[in-house]
Amino acid sequence: MRLRQEDLNLKRVALFVAGVACALALVWAAGGFQPCACLSGSAYAVFSPDAGDALLPVLYSAQETLDVELYQFSNPDFKDALVSAAARGVRVRVILEPRVDSNYETAQFLAERGVKVRWATLDYTNTHSKYAVVDNAIVIVGSANWSKQAMNSNREADVVITDERIAAEFTDAFETDWNAGSVAS
Numbered sequence: 001m002r003l004r005q006e007d008l009n010l011k012r013v014a015l016f017v018a019g020v021a022c023a024l025a026l027v028w029a030a031g032g033f034q035p036c037a038c039l040s041g042s043a044y045a046v047f048s049p050d051a052g053d054a055l056l057p058v059l060y061s062a063q064e065t066l067d068v069e070l071y072q073f074s075n076p077d078f079k080d081a082l083v084s085a086a087a088r089g090v091r092v093r094v095i096l097e098p099r100v101d102s103n104y105e106t107a108q109f110l111a112e113r114g115v116k117v118r119w120a121t122l123d124y125t126n127t128h129s130k131y132a133v134v135d136n137a138i139v140i141v142g143s144a145n146w147s148k149q150a151m152n153s154n155r156e157a158d159v160v161i162t163d164e165r166i167a168a169e170f171t172d173a174f175e176t177d178w179n180a181g182s183v184a185s
Contacts, residue, residue: 041163048144048156055140055151056081058160062090062134067174069095069120069129072145074102079109086114095120095177096184097127107184118181127177130158133170138162141170
């Protein structure tokens with residue numbers, strides 16, 4: 001008996017779905033998933049090009065704290081947002097990957113203007129994180145480095161999350177990395 005192509009495709013899809021379901025069940029049974037509570041706040045996606053239009057106002061909204069961890073940071077508009085926050089009395093801390101040459105100019109620029117800057121630990125192959133925590137309540141996280149290219153011509157995806165529980169998790173990671181890092185000089 002010869003099966004039609006449609007029947008073969010349906011069987012393939014069914015086997016794929018069954019395989020994924022089994023794999024997920026095994027991971028779950030092994031304790032591999034942490035249960036995730038629903039957001040108590042909100043979240044929205046931001047895509048570049050033109051991501052700066054959505055992300056910069058979040059940075060400028062900082063009133064008390066602004067913690068940033070980035071792989072690469074060279075965008076002057078984002079530097080200005082951090083310097084402005086520091087000038088308003090916001091505690092601004094930045095962790096940068098030391099194996100990215102352009103970060104040295106950024107570190108010097110920010111440090112000279114009141115922003116605390118540290119180099120990420122070399123314990124990891126790279127610190128490839130790209131996130132910011134604003135006032136321990138808002139998280140910006142995604143694929144975009146803070147460069148002109150990432151904001152203006154790359155296809156990047158970020159999420160802005162307003163949720164104190166999620167922000168606390170990012171803040172905990174930031175504190176660990178801050179303490180493991182070295183002062184940028």
